[in-house]
Amino acid sequence: MEYFNLYANCQLVTGANMSLLCDLQMRRYYHIPNDTAEVITYLQQHSIDECIAYYGEDNREAITGYIDFLLSRELGFTDTQHLPELTPLSLSWDRFGDITNVIIEYNEEIDYNSAFFRELFNQQVHALEIRCYQHLPLEKLRSLLEQFNGTTLKFIKLVLPFHLTLELASLDQLVKKYPRVKSILVHTSPVDKMERIFAESVPVIFYKGSINSCLACGEIRTNYFTTNIELFTESQHHNTCLNRKLSIDLQGNIKNCPSLPESYGHVSTANLQEVLDNKDFHKYDNIRKDDIKVCKDCEFRHVCTDCRAYREDPNDLYSRPLKCGYDPYTNNWENWSQLPMKQQAIACYGLTALIN
Amino acid sequence: MTLITALPASPVVLSQKNNTMSAQILILSQSHLEGSTDHVCQWLSHLRIPFLRLNGEDLCQLQRLTDLPANENIAAVWYRRKIHSFPAQYQLKKADFNTEYTLKRFLIDEFNGLHSYLFHLIDRHKWLNDPFTEDSLNKLQVLALARKCSIHTPFTEVVTTKKEIESLLNTYPEIIVKPISECIFLEDAAGGQYKMLTKTIHHANLHLVPENFFPSLVQEKVEKKFEIRAFYLNGEWHAMAIFSQNNQKTREDFRNYDTERPNRTVPYQLPATLEAKLHQLMKLLHFRTGSVDLMVDKQGNYYFLEINPEGQFGMVSYPCNYYLEKKLAILLGESIQELEPATL
Ligand code: SF4
Numbered sequence: 001m002e003y004f005n006l007y008a009n010c011q012l013v014t015g016a017n018m019s020l021l022c023d024l025q026m027r028r029y030y031h032i033p034n035d036t037a038e039v040i041t042y043l044q045q046h047s048i049d050e051c052i053a054y055y056g057e058d059n060r061e062a063i064t065g066y067i068d069f070l071l072s073r074e075l076g077f078t079d080t081q082h083l084p085e086l087t088p089l090s091l092s093w094d095r096f097g098d099i100t101n102v103i104i105e106y107n108e109e110i111d112y113n114s115a116f117f118r119e120l121f122n123q124q125v126h127a128l129e130i131r132c133y134q135h136l137p138l139e140k141l142r143s144l145l146e147q148f149n150g151t152t153l154k155f156i157k158l159v160l161p162f163h164l165t166l167e168l169a170s171l172d173q174l175v176k177k178y179p180r181v182k183s184i185l186v187h188t189s190p191v192d193k194m195e196r197i198f199a200e201s202v203p204v205i206f207y208k209g210s211i212n213s214c215l216a217c218g219e220i221r222t223n224y225f226t227t228n229i230e231l232f233t234e235s236q237h238h239n240t241c242l243n244r245k246l247s248i249d250l251q252g253n254i255k256n257c258p259s260l261p262e263s264y265g266h267v268s269t270a271n272l273q274e275v276l277d278n279k280d281f282h283k284y285d286n287i288r289k290d291d292i293k294v295c296k297d298c299e300f301r302h303v304c305t306d307c308r309a310y311r312e313d314p315n316d317l318y319s320r321p322l323k324c325g326y327d328p329y330t331n332n333w334e335n336w337s338q339l340p341m342k343q344q345a346i347a348c349y350g351l352t353a354l355i356n
Numbered sequence: 357m358t359l360i361t362a363l364p365a366s367p368v369v370l371s372q373k374n375n376t377m378s379a380q381i382l383i384l385s386q387s388h389l390e391g392s393t394d395h396v397c398q399w400l401s402h403l404r405i406p407f408l409r410l411n412g413e414d415l416c417q418l419q420r421l422t423d424l425p426a427n428e429n430i431a432a433v434w435y436r437r438k439i440h441s442f443p444a445q446y447q448l449k450k451a452d453f454n455t456e457y458t459l460k461r462f463l464i465d466e467f468n469g470l471h472s473y474l475f476h477l478i479d480r481h482k483w484l485n486d487p488f489t490e491d492s493l494n495k496l497q498v499l500a501l502a503r504k505c506s507i508h509t510p511f512t513e514v515v516t517t518k519k520e521i522e523s524l525l526n527t528y529p530e531i532i533v534k535p536i537s538e539c540i541f542l543e544d545a546a547g548g549q550y551k552m553l554t555k556t557i558h559h560a561n562l563h564l565v566p567e568n569f570f571p572s573l574v575q576e577k578v579e580k581k582f583e584i585r586a587f588y589l590n591g592e593w594h595a596m597a598i599f600s601q602n603n604q605k606t607r608e609d610f611r612n613y614d615t616e617r618p619n620r621t622v623p624y625q626l627p628a629t630l631e632a633k634l635h636q637l638m639k640l641l642h643f644r645t646g647s648v649d650l651m652v653d654k655q656g657n658y659y660f661l662e663i664n665p666e667g668q669f670g671m672v673s674y675p676c677n678y679y680l681e682k683k684l685a686i687l688l689g690e691s692i693q694e695l696e697p698a699t700l
Binding site for chain 1: 399402599620621623627675677678
């Protein structure tokens with residue numbers, strides 16, 4: 001008897017109509033019909049012959065076709081048994097650090113050298129995004145970057161507006177001096193292009209659109225999907241956009257995300273432990289995709305991120321992201337901003353100007 | 357001396373006794389390329405477990421012997437690495453290969469003399485793994501011990517002649533050659549890098565083998581279904597299966613990384629009887645942590661290959677989502693509580 005063994009890090013996520021086979025190790029997904037997913041699930045409990053007997057001879061070709069596909073992508077292997085020692089992947093999630101990701105909407109007027117700020121980056125923050133809406137001389141940026149020397153911060157992304165004085169050579173110097181800077185996005189650029197600096201290791205993306213406020217945030221697109229074990233496991237337990245994340249907005253207010261209304265103090269005066277102990281600060285942490293309307297029926301839910309700031313129904317904390325145009329019931333992608341059902345929310349959040 | 361001390365802001369496990377420094381964890385490691393140590397240290401900080409990380413490099417800046425960690429302050433020692441590279445460069449005025457080699461050996465011996473003093477300074481039972489056994493681990497002896505615990509090992513021999521290999525090939529269709537010690541990496545003047553990997557000998561390439569050669573370890577070649585790397589932590593096994601057989605390029609040795617089509621690495625549960633035997637082996641060696649490499653042949657038989665007491669657990673922990681770094685940090689933290697139960 002021949003059996004098909006699916007590797008434990010290839011996880012099936014079933015939606016209303018379609019499923020996603022997520023290869024968490026190779027970091028890619030396969031969008032498959034629910035029928036196929038059902039056969040794959042059946043094959044986990046039965047031999048290939050039993051599977052064909054169950055679905056009928058008519059389906060033999062289809063079933064062997066699925067198995068050939070799985071084998072060719074090395075998503076599993078065939079054997080004389082289901083190896084009992086191949087145990088399921090644990091989907092538990094944890095991180096060292098109360099805050100793992102930080103976004104700063106940079107403002108020249110604000111002094112970031114506060115106790116709150118220093119303590120925050122002593123908490124083993126992993127990644128930081130520094131967003132600049134206005135042009136600022138690189139010297140200013142340097143003194144901010146200087147503060148992260150000696151911290152466990154691994155990754156800094158810079159978002160800068162295009163400026164004639166912003167040359168690749170000076171960016172190259174900057175990232176050499178501050179190797180934590182691993183990615184740069186230049187907005188309001190005259191052209192869309194991508195360059196690489198620091199011996200090709202740091203991408204600099206030039207983007208024509210302008211990023212001048214956080215209103216542009218929260219878009220859901222397939223190219224933002226991430227198939228990996230970190231996101232997949234965190235998504236089972238927590239909100240993938242806000243859990244263990246903190247932002248400092250343009251005014252220096254401490255927030256979950258710059259786009260959300262609640263503020264938990266000011267960067268110059270707040271106490272980190274008090275913010276972390278504040279129940280409200282954690283109110284979004286455990287809103288999982290499985291709890292969110294529509295998303296819970298969507299096959300992309302564990303590779304997708306989330307947005308709690310702009311919701312389809314602004315009055316419902318569990319409403320799905322406004323800026324998602326996917327319909328898991330029909331499997332069509334539409335331009336969300338044109339959908340009639342979204343117009344009320346668009347107006348409510350003041351996004352009308354941005355869209356037009 | 358620049359000891360990297362990471363004391364948490366508000367220790368909860370740590371007691372504040374007057375005048376005495378409270379107990380902490382000692383981690384012996386190296387300053388560079390040690391992701392697993394960094395990772396464990398980050399968990400220790402997050403869990404507010406006080407620790408002291410002493411990199412081999414720090415010893416090169418020692419002011420006096422009393423700067424070394426004192427036994428009474430150390431609750432447990434995790435010996436992960438010795439040193440990455442000597443910070444100082446010692447050069448001869450006139451290059452001379454032999455003298456340079458002798459001097460280099462001498463410096464290594466000097467360094468080891470200082471480093472292994474720590475094994476004596478800190479009570480033996482506080483070490484996660486017995487440091488004396490760990491530092492003098494012998495592959496042949498480990499295989500012999502494994503067999504003593506009735507763990508199956510591939511047929512292994514040390515030979516010096518082609519004749520002997522020829523007669524082995526009558527019993528085993530293929531045999532492999534690997535070092536008795538550790539694989540090395542070589543670099544040539546042009547910057548080319550060479551790594552030593554396991555090599556296969558069979559009838560077709562036997563003519564390449566010289567009549568007589570330096571003592572070499574040969575082993576029967578097992579036709580593997582997959583390999584297993586199992587990490588041992590205080591009585592528990594955390595195993596991972598490594599499937600590489602589809603991939604011609606990585607067939608021989610999974611260290612020969614293929615970045616485009618990496619091997620499939622998935623969680624694995626070792627059979628209870630094998631776990632018990634391996635547990636016995638770890639006990640004999642006085643190891644509370646370490647990695648074991650095994651192989652499973654086409655018929656499903658297990659073969660024990662070797663032990664790596666330093667434990668390459670990052671490569672098991674991440675793909676299997678085991679959180680071994682966190683588990684190790686918690687285990688280390690428990691030894692502080694055991695030492696100072698009254699303060700909790
Ligand atoms: S419906 Fe939800 S999970 Fe699906 S793509 Fe849209 S936002 Fe993502």
